[in-house]
Amino acid sequence: MEAGMVTPAPALVRFSGIQKTYDGEHLVVKNLDLDIRKGEFVTLLGPSGSGKTTTLMMLAGFEVPTHGEIIADRPIKNVPPHKRDIGMVFQNYALFPHLTIAENIAFPLSVRNTNKAEAQERVRAALRMIKMENLAQRRPGQLSGGQQQRVALARALVFNPQLVLMDEPLGALDKRLREQMQLEIKQLHETMGITVVYVTHDQSEALTMSDRIAVFNDGIVQQIDRPDALYEHPVNSFVAHFIGENNVLSGTVETVEKGYCRVALAGGGAVTARAVNVSGAGASTSLSVRPERIAIIPNGTSSDQPNRLPAKVQNTIYLGDHALAVLDVADNREFMVKLQPGAHDSLRAGNVRADSLRPGDDVFITFRPEDCLALDPV
Amino acid sequence: MTDALLTGANASTEVPLKRRLRRAERARQVKALALVLPLLVFLLFTFAGPIAGMLWRSVDDREVRQVLPQTIAALASWDGRDLPDEKAYAALAGDIMAARASGTIAIAAKRLNYALNGFRTILTSTARNLKTVPEPGTARETLGKINPAWRERATWTTIKDASGPMTGFYLLSALDLTRNVDGAIVAAPPDQAIYRDVFVRTFLISLSVTALCLILGFPVAYLLAALPPGRSNLLMIFVLLPFWTSLLVRTCAWIVLLQGKGVVNESLLWLGIVDTPLRLIYNRFGVCVAMTHVLLPFMILPLYSSMKAISPAYMRAAASLGAPPVAAFLRIYLPQTLPGIGAGSLLVFILALGYYITPALVGGAADQMISYFIALYTTETANWGLASALGAVLLLATILLALVYGKLVQGQQVTGGMKN
Numbered sequence: 001m002e003a004g005m006v007t008p009a010p011a012l013v014r015f016s017g018i019q020k021t022y023d024g025e026h027l028v029v030k031n032l033d034l035d036i037r038k039g040e041f042v043t044l045l046g047p048s049g050s051g052k053t054t055t056l057m058m059l060a061g062f063e064v065p066t067h068g069e070i071i072a073d074r075p076i077k078n079v080p081p082h083k084r085d086i087g088m089v090f091q092n093y094a095l096f097p098h099l100t101i102a103e104n105i106a107f108p109l110s111v112r113n114t115n116k117a118e119a120q121e122r123v124r125a126a127l128r129m130i131k132m133e134n135l136a137q138r139r140p141g142q143l144s145g146g147q148q149q150r151v152a153l154a155r156a157l158v159f160n161p162q163l164v165l166m167d168e169p170l171g172a173l174d175k176r177l178r179e180q181m182q183l184e185i186k187q188l189h190e191t192m193g194i195t196v197v198y199v200t201h202d203q204s205e206a207l208t209m210s211d212r213i214a215v216f217n218d219g220i221v222q223q224i225d226r227p228d229a230l231y232e233h234p235v236n237s238f239v240a241h242f243i244g245e246n247n248v249l250s251g252t253v254e255t256v257e258k259g260y261c262r263v264a265l266a267g268g269g270a271v272t273a274r275a276v277n278v279s280g281a282g283a284s285t286s287l288s289v290r291p292e293r294i295a296i297i298p299n300g301t302s303s304d305q306p307n308r309l310p311a312k313v314q315n316t317i318y319l320g321d322h323a324l325a326v327l328d329v330a331d332n333r334e335f336m337v338k339l340q341p342g343a344h345d346s347l348r349a350g351n352v353r354a355d356s357l358r359p360g361d362d363v364f365i366t367f368r369p370e371d372c373l374a375l376d377p378v
Numbered sequence: 379m380t381d382a383l384l385t386g387a388n389a390s391t392e393v394p395l396k397r398r399l400r401r402a403e404r405a406r407q408v409k410a411l412a413l414v415l416p417l418l419v420f421l422l423f424t425f426a427g428p429i430a431g432m433l434w435r436s437v438d439d440r441e442v443r444q445v446l447p448q449t450i451a452a453l454a455s456w457d458g459r460d461l462p463d464e465k466a467y468a469a470l471a472g473d474i475m476a477a478r479a480s481g482t483i484a485i486a487a488k489r490l491n492y493a494l495n496g497f498r499t500i501l502t503s504t505a506r507n508l509k510t511v512p513e514p515g516t517a518r519e520t521l522g523k524i525n526p527a528w529r530e531r532a533t534w535t536t537i538k539d540a541s542g543p544m545t546g547f548y549l550l551s552a553l554d555l556t557r558n559v560d561g562a563i564v565a566a567p568p569d570q571a572i573y574r575d576v577f578v579r580t581f582l583i584s585l586s587v588t589a590l591c592l593i594l595g596f597p598v599a600y601l602l603a604a605l606p607p608g609r610s611n612l613l614m615i616f617v618l619l620p621f622w623t624s625l626l627v628r629t630c631a632w633i634v635l636l637q638g639k640g641v642v643n644e645s646l647l648w649l650g651i652v653d654t655p656l657r658l659i660y661n662r663f664g665v666c667v668a669m670t671h672v673l674l675p676f677m678i679l680p681l682y683s684s685m686k687a688i689s690p691a692y693m694r695a696a697a698s699l700g701a702p703p704v705a706a707f708l709r710i711y712l713p714q715t716l717p718g719i720g721a722g723s724l725l726v727f728i729l730a731l732g733y734y735i736t737p738a739l740v741g742g743a744a745d746q747m748i749s750y751f752i753a754l755y756t757t758e759t760a761n762w763g764l765a766s767a768l769g770a771v772l773l774l775a776t777i778l779l780a781l782v783y784g785k786l787v788q789g790q791q792v793t794g795g796m797k798n
Contacts, residue, residue: 062694081697082706088698094691098713107709108699159700 011035012163012195013059018068020054028054030219032068036163036197041189043198043206045242046216055216056165056199060088072163082111087156089166093148095140101151102127102136108159126154129188146177153185157194166198170205182208203243207231215239236277237375240288247294247335249287250377253278261374263287267330271307273372284377292338293371296325296352297364305366311335313361316354323354329365337365429773436552436766439545442537445486446473450541453534458561462534467517471508478505492761493547494536500527532559548767573751573768577775580747583665583737584730590670591677591726592719599681599718603688617678625672629739632668633659636740664740672736673729677722684718717787724783728776748772 018032029051036042044052057063059070061081069075076084087108095104105126109119127133130150140148149169156164166185170178186209189196200206206213207227214224215238223230223239234240241248251263254270261275263285271287278285296311311327314334322338329335339354357363443450448469456462477483483505490497504524512520521528539547539557550556550563554571558564565571598617602610620628635641636658643655658664688711696706734749741747748768755765 060694060698062697080702081694082700082702084698085700086698088695090691090695092689092691094689094695096692096695096710096714107696107701111696111699111701111705111709155699165698 010038012038012040012072013197014071015055015059016069016071018055018058018065018070020051020058020063021066027066027219029058029065032221034214034221034224036195038195039193041186041196041198041209041211043200043210043213044216045200045203045206045213047201047242050216051219052199052201052214052216053167056167056197059163059197060084060086060165085161085163087159087161087164089149089152089156089164089169091168091171093140093145093152093169095148095151095155097140100137100139101132101143104140104151105155105158108155112159114159122158126158129157130154145173146181149173149181150184153188157188157192162195164194164196166196168200169198170200170202178205179208185209207243213243215242217242233276234288234373234375237286237288237378240373240375241378245291245336245338247289247291247329247332248378249289249330249332249335251285251287251330253281253283253285253374255281260369261285263374265309265330267332269309269330271309271372272369273307273374274370276373277375285374286376286378288373288375289367289371291324291336294337294365294367296327296337296339296357297366298352306369307372308364308366311363311365313357313359313363315359316357318354325354325357327363327365335365432766432769433773434766435762436548436770437544437546438763439489439540439542439547441489441542442486442540443542445477445482446470446537449473449537453538453541456534456538458531458535458538461518461529461531464515464518466534467521467528468512468514471512471517471521474501474505474508475511478508489540490536492551492764493540494532496527497533497536500525500533504528535559535561548763549770551764552767552771573748576746576748576751577771579745580731580772581775583662583669583745583747584727584733586666587669587673587730588677588723588727590666591674592723594670595674595677595681595722596715596719599678599685602678602682603685614682617675620672621675625735626739628672629668629736632664632671632740636664636667659740660742662741662745665737665745668736668740669730669733673726676725676729680722680725681715681718684715684721688714720783720787724780727779731772731776 013036015032015034018029019027020029021027028049032051032055034042034055044055046052054063058065061076061079061084065077069077072084095101096107099107102123106119106123109122114122123136124133127136130153132147132150132154135143135147140151143151152169156166169185170181173181182205185196188194189209198206198209210227212224213227213230215222215230217238223235225233230239230243234243237248240246249265249267249271251265251271253275254262254264256275256278259275260272261278262270263273264270265287273285273287297308309329311329314326314328316339317324317326318341320341323341325337325339327335327337339352339357341354352363449466452466452469453462456466474483477486483501487498487501490501504521507524508520518528527533539545539561547557551566551570552573554566554574555563556566556570598613602613602617605613633640637643638655638657640658642658643652646652647655658667692710692714693706696710697703701709731747732749733747734753737745737747738750752765752768752772755761755768
């Protein structure tokens with residue numbers, strides 16, 4: 001696991017050797033070490049059941065770690081949730097249905113006995129921030145999902161908590177609204193300088209919003225890094241597969257030299273790849289190549305690239321801004337290559353255009369060794 | 379072809395949209411009505427009908443009219459200030475003779491006796507002693523000689539009051555009111571004024587039972603809503619168990635438990651907590667215990683369903699926003715259970731108002747509720763008018779309470795309950 005490339009700032013919260021089990025038989029979270037720095041937007045990303053929500057709940061105080069310590073200035077194992085000074089946004093908003101929007105937002109202030117005038121002013125400011133001043137007297141049931149989410153956000157921020165947790169807050173919204181809210185949350189984070197821990201299973205959401213992403217799988221943090229580093233330098237097959245689109249070819253390592261290795265493919269042929277996570281010659285490996293890092297060369301054209309594989313076109317998929325060619329390469333029958341869709345997209349020259357490919361065509365693909373990662377076998 | 383389609387479309391747009399909608403919905407509405415029709419008819423005959431009949435009986439007053447028709451006609455013009463004139467006496471004598479012949483005198487005697495104690499004797503002695511129709515002009519004297527009560531104004535005002543066909547007499551009686559000799563509404567004499575006390579007692583017992591059910595039921599409902607489904611289903615069976623046992627059996631079980639030599643008293647004696655058996659039954663305590671036991675599920679079920687609908691996320695949200703557990707409960711959880719509390723309380727209270735068997739079996743004389751008196755007048759003394767009047771007053775009070783509750787709940791939704 002890499003330590004991350006951001007200049008180290010003092011950690012606001014530190015997970016140290018955290019383990020969690022519900023049934024006493026298998027661990028939901030195995031040995032978690034994680035630092036969250038002040039002002040950072042950290043996303044816990046992973047499939048369902050990977051332990052990310054459990055981690056968040058332990059931080060919020062709704063679950064107790066079976067082993068290990070969470071430290072925020074001091075160990076907070078025995079601090080009840082209401083004394084942790086953590087704002088939380090829930091997946092289904094959890095707005096109190098019997099209170100108005102203004103009362104909902106005022107709730108954290110009134111339980112803290114903030115004086116009335118100040119509370120009113122802060123509620124008004126919060127309503128202004130989410131642009132909902134005119135809906136202050138409505139009830140949550142009368143609002144749309146996006147509006148409810150804004151209120152939940154305002155309620156979690158109005159008391160200036162040192163940390164804000166968000167548990168898949170945009171999961172119930174439609175795609176367009178979700179993307180809009182992602183930008184709004186990101187903006188709030190930047191303007192208010194708050195520290196956010198965000199849980200999601202949507203990798204594009206994580207890439208859009210985060211300073212750092214912790215990729216969870218099977219109770220273990222696979223990698224913690226900046227979004228671009230996760231995409232460019234995944235440490236194992238799971239991360240490569242989970243973040244972005246990815247083509248997998250399996251093979252066996254023949255030689256390893258200067259960080260590169262020669263791999264014999266299971267479906268025939270051999271390629272040179274960056275040796276990221278291979279134990280040595282003779283080990284089996286999974287190769288990972290991004291769809292946009294592959295060129296299709298028409299049959300017969302020669303190329304000086306060391307990685308040149310024969311392929312058969314299955315079909316092409318038109319996606320508006322780009323097109324995908326689905327190829328049959330070695331042992332992978334769904335090998336994706338990202339292409340320009342047609343002639344009108346002439347600004348970006350280079351690759352073959354999708355409309356020039358026909359199902360059944362025999363072509364060659366080629367990619368640079370540095371764009372092909374030799375990872376652990378899946 | 380296309381032309382024909384277009385004309386068709388144009389024609390249909392000329393019919394207003396509303397009417398077309400109504401036409402389209404009609405078949406569905408007829409079907410819906412057909413589905414509820416059997417129940418509607420059933421309710422009409424078994425519920426609405428009897429209630430209307432009862433309300434009618436509480437004001438119906440035709441018995442005296444049928445037995446003493448000429449007297450009633452003669453009294454129609456009487457102002458009630460002095461004794462009526464000779465004509466009325468003659469009509470009464472004629473009516474009594476006719477009634478004796480047809481054997482209907484007792485019907486009138488019974489009704490008049492409700493209004494004026496002793497009227498039965500007056501009427502029957504007169505009927506017995508009146509051998510022949512008095513000579514014209516001597517009727518007043520003859521009747522006065524047979525029974526001096528005929529020389530009193532109250533005797534005659536009683537007859538006039540009972541002349542029907544409708545009367546407020548029973549309803550007034552149910553509220554401990556009566557009319558004096560001048561027709562003014564006054565308080566009934568103390569020995570007859572019992573119903574207000576009984577109504578107050580009925581409402582007090584019902585209120586205490588409702589409060590007990592709420593206090594005992596709330597934690598149980600909370601537990602049921604919080605437990606995982608498997609265990610909560612098991613507990614729910616225990617809650618519902620009383621439903622599957624006869625009311626009579628449950629009430630008798632309380633007699634066995636609470637009586638002087640019952641299980642509870644024997645245990646207390648054995649433990650040395652008391653020296654002499656406590657009086658636990660045939661008093662208010664026994665009534666409240668037995669009724670609470672019977673009515674508890676009616677409180678728990680609405681509470682449970684309202685609590686089940688409250689997502690645990692609300693309490694978590696409250697805690698994360700800084701509310702200590704007690705504040706979170708009082709400000710977030712409790713207000714959301716108010717509809718359940720309201721529904722359960724109303725249900726228990728209204729059911730308790732009509733309780734009859736339980737207080738009759740485990741209560742003392744001073745713990746009988748209004749239904750006891752309704753039953754008494756219906757089955758024992760056959761004073762259906764008074765029984766109906768008591769029922770009508772109870773019905774009215776219950777409807778008023780339900781309306782007040784409705785208003786409160788509505789206000790709840792508008793103001794949110796917490797603030798304002």
